[in-house]
Amino acid sequence: MKFQPIAHRNFLFLQGPPGPFFWQLAERLRTLECGIFRINLNGGDEADWPGEATNYRGSRKRWTLFIDRFLSEHAITDVVLFGDCRPLHMAAHRMAQLRKIDVHVFEEGYIRPDWLTLEPSGVNGNSSLPRDPDWYLREASTLPPLPDRPGITSSFNRRARDSYRYYSRTWLSRPLYPFYRSHRKGSVVIEGFGWLYKFTREKREAREAEQVMARLAGAPYFIFPLQLSTDFQIREHSPFSDMEEAAEYVLYSFARRAPGHARLLIKEHPLEASFINWGARIRRLARKLGVADRVLYIAGGDLLHLTAGSCGMVTVNSTSATLALAAGIPTIALGKAIYNIPGVTHQGRLDDFWARGQAPDPKVFDAFRRVLYDRCLIYGGLASETATKILVESAVERLAGDQVSHWSPTLIATG
Numbered sequence: 001m002k003f004q005p006i007a008h009r010n011f012l013f014l015q016g017p018p019g020p021f022f023w024q025l026a027e028r029l030r031t032l033e034c035g036i037f038r039i040n041l042n043g044g045d046e047a048d049w050p051g052e053a054t055n056y057r058g059s060r061k062r063w064t065l066f067i068d069r070f071l072s073e074h075a076i077t078d079v080v081l082f083g084d085c086r087p088l089h090m091a092a093h094r095m096a097q098l099r100k101i102d103v104h105v106f107e108e109g110y111i112r113p114d115w116l117t118l119e120p121s122g123v124n125g126n127s128s129l130p131r132d133p134d135w136y137l138r139e140a141s142t143l144p145p146l147p148d149r150p151g152i153t154s155s156f157n158r159r160a161r162d163s164y165r166y167y168s169r170t171w172l173s174r175p176l177y178p179f180y181r182s183h184r185k186g187s188v189v190i191e192g193f194g195w196l197y198k199f200t201r202e203k204r205e206a207r208e209a210e211q212v213m214a215r216l217a218g219a220p221y222f223i224f225p226l227q228l229s230t231d232f233q234i235r236e237h238s239p240f241s242d243m244e245e246a247a248e249y250v251l252y253s254f255a256r257r258a259p260g261h262a263r264l265l266i267k268e269h270p271l272e273a274s275f276i277n278w279g280a281r282i283r284r285l286a287r288k289l290g291v292a293d294r295v296l297y298i299a300g301g302d303l304l305h306l307t308a309g310s311c312g313m314v315t316v317n318s319t320s321a322t323l324a325l326a327a328g329i330p331t332i333a334l335g336k337a338i339y340n341i342p343g344v345t346h347q348g349r350l351d352d353f354w355a356r357g358q359a360p361d362p363k364v365f366d367a368f369r370r371v372l373y374d375r376c377l378i379y380g381g382l383a384s385e386t387a388t389k390i391l392v393e394s395a396v397e398r399l400a401g402d403q404v405s406h407w408s409p410t411l412i413a414t415g
Contacts, residue, residue, distance in 0.1 A: 006400045010035035010074060014081040014089060015045060016106070017382055018166035019159075022080070023049050024392050032400065037074055039067075041088060042180045043173025044166035059179040063088055068095040078399070082106045084122045085236050086183040093122075104399060110338050110372055111322045114152045116391060118398055119376040124317065125237035125336035129375070133343040133364045140367035143374050152390065154383030156270065162382075163271075209300035212265070216296065216309075221263040222354070223310040224250055225303060225320045226278065228269050238316045238335030244276075246316050246334065248285060250350070255289035258354035264291075267306065268299040312357040314350065321345070325365050330357030344368060 011034055016022030026036045038053035040046045046055070058066060067088075070076070079096045081089045084105045096103050107123040109115035121128040170182070226243050227234055240246040247266065254264050268278050279297045286295035298306075304323055307313060313324035317337035324331045325344060332346040332353045339345060343364035346357050378398050380391025 007033035009077040010037065011078045011080055012037045012039065012071070012074070012076045013049075014039055014079065014092060015041060015086065016048065016080075016082045017162075018044065018048065019162035019382055019388070020048065021382055021388050021391060022082070023051070024388060025080075025395055026051075028392050028396050029399070032396070035074075037070075037076065039070065042170045042177045042182075044168075044170035046173070047165060047169040055176075057177050057179065060087065060181070064091045064095060067092045068099070071096060071099055071101060076101055079103045080106070083183070084126055088183075106395075108319060109377065110319055111369060111377060112319050113154075114149070114381065115373075115377045115379060116381070116395075117376055118378050118395060123376075124233060124338055127338050127376075129338060129371075131341050133341050133361075133367075136341070136364060136367040136371050139374075140370045143370045146369060146373055149379060152379075152381045152384075152387045154381050154387060156383065159271070159383040205300040209298050212296050212298045213301065213306075216263065216265065219263055220259075220261060220311050221265050221296075221309075222254070222258070222312045222314060223265045223267060223306055223324075224314045225267045225318055226269050227316055227318050228271065233317045233335065237337075240316065240335070243316075244281065247282065249334070250314055251282075251285050251289055251291070251295065253350045254295070254354065255286075255291045257351040258294075262311065262354065263294045263296060265296050265298060265306065265310070267301065267303060268297070312346075312353065314353070325360045328359055328362065330359045332357065338372075339368065341368060 006029075011026065011029055013022050013026055013036070026038070030036050036051075038049050038051070040049060040053050040055045046053070054070070056063070056066065071079075076096075079092060079101060081092065081103070082105075083089060084093060084107075093103050093105075102120060105117075105119050105121075105123050107117040107119075110117050117123050119127055170180075174180070224247075226247065228243070234240060234243060234246070238246070240249070251264070258264070266278075266282050279299070282295065282297045283292065286292045303320060307320070307323045307329065308327050310324070310329060312330040312332070313321055314332055315321045315334070315337075317333055317335035317340070321331045321333060321337065321339060325339065330346055330353070331344075332350060333340040334350065337345075341364065343361040345360070346353050348356070348358070378391065378394040380389075380394050381387030382391065
């Protein structure tokens with residue numbers, strides 16, 4: 001995609017991830033003489049954007065024509081948003097396409113850790129990238145290896161604080177945005193209390209994780225990392241209505257077809273802040289299926305370490321799968337996933353995966369990663385100040401193309 005000169009472009013920012021990333025990115029683009037515009041849809045958006053903005057307080061029905069006129073009246077050349085399945089974002093994306101305006105979709109990184117995704121056409125199940133392994137091998141043949149950059153560490157507490165601040169302000173400002181409906185299911189208030197409850201359990205979960213690890217010592221096991229039921233990857237890009245349904249499907253297959261000596265380790269998502277007692281639900285279902293002694297549940301623990309010691313990973317479409325694939329561990333994706341490619345993931349049935357899981361072809365996976373880096377990955381993170389600074393520069397380099405000199409970050413984010 002060939003962009004016009006950076007100084008002649010007007011960027012419209014819609015909703016971003018909770019935290020300062022979108023505001024800092026906009027400020028950086030402003031230094032390059034770009035026009036910057038913002039539409040806030042709720043109080044959380046206002047909290048994350050301290051500068052001038054347009055506050056949209058109208059209904060969903062009025063939004064489509066409102067955004068179209070905004071694009072036209074302000075001569076917008078680029079729309080920037082986080083998550084392409086949010087209803088208001090979907091409408092904005094479609095109207096921008098009608099006006100031949102570039103849309104830049106950010107999302108959590110396809111490859112973990114240290115990366116975010118930035119694609120022009122949509123992400124995950126909406127990505128325009130093919131699922132043909134030969135195409136990746138051909139495209140990667142002219143690309144260099146992935147750069148050797150320092151790992152970006154992060155602070156879970158920073159990410160949690162950003163989320164709590166955003167959603168609490170969203171709730172408190174409801175009278176000012178009477179028509180706003182979150183793309184997330186459930187109550188923001190309950191989720192906020194869920195975060196507080198999660199903080200109180202942090203040390204206990206760490207101790208329980210150590211006990212589970214001790215029970216797993218020397219035993220063959222598969223790992224199944226849970227995703228958030230509110231995630232569009234489950235709601236839009238999988239056959240399941242929520243993660244409870246997906247977990248039951250996986251457990252039923254494990255009980256019927258997995259080798260009798262194998263165990264299944266189910267790990268809670270680190271950002272799970274609901275009051276769902278996943279441990280109790282998993283144990284109850286395991287007892288019902290007669291595999292209570294072979295199914296373990298964990299809320300804490302290091303996913304990278306747990307994955308490296310496993311026989312295989314089962315996932316719906318989590319990007320956690322790339323940790324297993326990078327380690328050469330058989331992986332199966334049950335939903336639409338950017339990495340669900342022959343030669344990378346197991347292409348058979350889940351029932352067969354337990355005994356005959358197909359390991360990734362390292363050449364295909366390496367080609368896949370290099371193409372992703374070239375087309376739609378940016379270096380950095382959201383969970384610390386220095387990680388976000390690195391991410392901003394990486395995003396500007398990708399958005400501006402060759403008009404901004406290449407930047408080689410040397411900082412390692414420390415939280």
